[in-house]
Amino acid sequence: METDSKVQTLIWDGRSLMLIDQRKLPFIKEYVICDTYEKVAVAIKDMVVRGAPAIGVSAAYGAAIAGMQYEGVSKKDFTRFFEKAVSFLAASRPTAVNLSWALKKMKEVFIKYEHLGIEAIKKKLIDEAKLMESEDISINKKIGENGTHAFKNFKGKVKILTHCNAGALATAGYGTALGVIRSLALIDKIKHVVVDETRPYLQGARLTAWELYQEKIPFFIITDNMAAYMMSKGEVDGVVVGADRIASNGDSANKIGTLGLSILASYYRIPFFIAAPISTIDMNIESGTEIPIEERDGREVREVMGKKIISDEMPVRNPSFDVSPAENITAIITEKKVILPPFKENIRKLF
């Protein structure tokens, strides 16, 4: 699938799914070739691929590959084989919402075309996975385009700060927050991107920087605690980040550190944008206080790319996300439109 971006997170070659190994980036650029659904599941489990949309599309291809793996002629056997494969894939990262959503869609396709022959069903599964991939990229491009409108009042080039990786690597391609940056770069409107390294897992320093480097978009990396300094020195005109979940009042959960950035941006009166697909908005949740924050294994804090920096007897904490309150958010850039405050009303209108 052509993504117009130089970063190919996943490549479907008609038989296998090739996933860029995000654990090794940026030092080693290596693809993991998954020609069985089991290999796709292991790749998801071992974090070869990360980012909710990227995981979803990978799982869909995993289900399509499962179809291709069946060599028998009994449709009953085929169904059983497919269902087993889907369960196996679903167990690879049980908490990832996009994963179960994508697999549910694949099961629906299977059921919808169950009256067809085995080979025809196999083809429908592949078509659906490809459709999910291209739809994700289309959504991101639309987010990118809408993002340029959010910056249309800026005279000249803009200096953007971003956190974590909401890029091509986290999606089927193009990215959400990085999609906005890519679209701004296409119209030559980027002065530079300030990239937070994003401890503990360094998605900024390792992945976002690598994407920008491939795209030849100017940038520099800072440690997370340098963001306030950069804002105070006029190095940031706007903050653009992704989101994992958005409450119906606009409160947005994203990678740990985003909350702090939203407060700093507000202090310096710098616009703070969330870039995310509509599907990120959870209308069942009234405010951010209802979003549970996962505390992950302390080992991520104790280590930096495998190097131990804190010994085991020292206590650490590792909340993985935080919630930026709607009051600090200038706008939410979606594929449908740029949502402005008051978010509660304007989000409801959209649904």
Add this chain to the structure above:
Amino acid sequence: METDSKVQTLIWDGRSLMLIDQRKLPFIKEYVICDTYEKVAVAIKDMVVRGAPAIGVSAAYGAAIAGMQYEGVSKKDFTRFFEKAVSFLAASRPTAVNLSWALKKMKEVFIKYEHLGIEAIKKKLIDEAKLMESEDISINKKIGENGTHAFKNFKGKVKILTHCNAGALATAGYGTALGVIRSLALIDKIKHVVVDETRPYLQGARLTAWELYQEKIPFFIITDNMAAYMMSKGEVDGVVVGADRIASNGDSANKIGTLGLSILASYYRIPFFIAAPISTIDMNIESGTEIPIEERDGREVREVMGKKIISDEMPVRNPSFDVSPAENITAIITEKKVILPPFKENIRKLF
């Protein structure tokens, strides 16, 4: 020198200066034995010892050791030898203000007692270095004590967040910000200390955590970008940090990341304290904008304890300090008193 703290940054045994090797902490506890002034200079240069007051006192002992190294009988030769040694020591970290200040004091002592015999002068030099060490510790203990007054209105135990290392390791002993924490712990008023890891050099994760661990003061380490989350969850009652330089209006320069903390604390209405000796206040400077910010070698950002995380072709920035505006500072805790706003007037009264 008895410091009442379990961390001995420097030990004078009557002949040699033993410096704990801060590059290897917390994984290896090793002292570098300096029995010549050249060895002291190398230890300062190679960052075995860091922190302005600790460097100053080490240099003073270096000058005293130089005196002891002279084995001749000519006072003229002795003077020449001593002056050469002092210049050598001064060149070890040319930008460190405390280093030249301490060496200037040692030279004054030499001149003051030049009329005495060589052995008597040697003794005076040692006495002066010991005095500087004990005075630094006394000042820090006074800061600690005054710090407890700053928290006297808190009912029950307090949760303190600190950044970098303004501890025993950065001083002759006891510490400034960590001195306040030690004094609060002595009266059983610490619930826990939230320790910022403090990228790029990890002084928090490596040094502050290690000091607290020795002292059995409860703490946990976070990555710098988790501070806002901890504040939002009620895990922080007050922030206490050190300072490298304080302008006459109260603006305070400290390790990169402190500015962001001051803004976050202000947002959450959490008291934000600077703990520093009076000598840190620079009456020649009207505001923080006059404090030059050193940008250090990008290698510190590219590496974590020797592990390369960012390749050389990726641009990085590495400002080492930032300036917290006086408006975000609740009080400046010094050895003389706790200075409250308006800082400009109240600092002037003190001088």
